[in-house]
Amino acid sequence: MTTIKASCPVCGDVELKPAQLRLVVCSRADWSYYAFTCPTCRDEVRKPADEEIVALLVSGGVPAERWHVPAEAFEEKAGAAISYDDVLDFVLNLDRLDVEASSLFG
Template sequence: MKEADEMATIKASCPSCGDVELTAAQVRLVVCTVADWSYYSFTCDQCSDEVRKPAGSEVVSLLRTGGVKVERWTVPAEAMEEHEGAPIGYDDVLDFALWLERANDPVAALTALRPGPRVARR
């Protein structure tokens, strides 16, 4: 039975080459805590492109049945936070880097800008 599992053929589709046949070892399956972010990927043997496609629950089940190992991906809560205001741009990052060069005590300065619970410093 083990030999049969190792020999399972997984059929997938490359956008450039069409249908391809893969082994379980050639497929990467990433299951995320945010279901819409789960995906599977493989490198096409014909064109060498990396192909990445969404993996809904049915696809995950089929790939697992075919012997593909699951990688778990937990998205940090911070990534899911709502943000207000304009996105940070290149100039903002440059201004911050220049400010860091001049700051005597960046932690104290940043704490003053955004008061919150005080953390004892060593």
């Protein structure tokens, strides 16, 4: 069985089985990563995975999860951020719409 050596920031080098690693390959390469729970300290460790690391982990038997970032995530956002008052107004309008809908269909 394949053993993969990884590094925990607390414990140093640890040995893992492929099933103990999670490999996420993103459509935007610099967002790809691998993660594991350190068998010694139980901390979750997450590290970036470039093309070389992805190839090594896949060849070692780690299944790759594909993640496609929607185009909307890269759109430029214009305007002010939503405020607490905006959210409150939205909720109050939902309540008003519920009352109107119940009077029509109620």
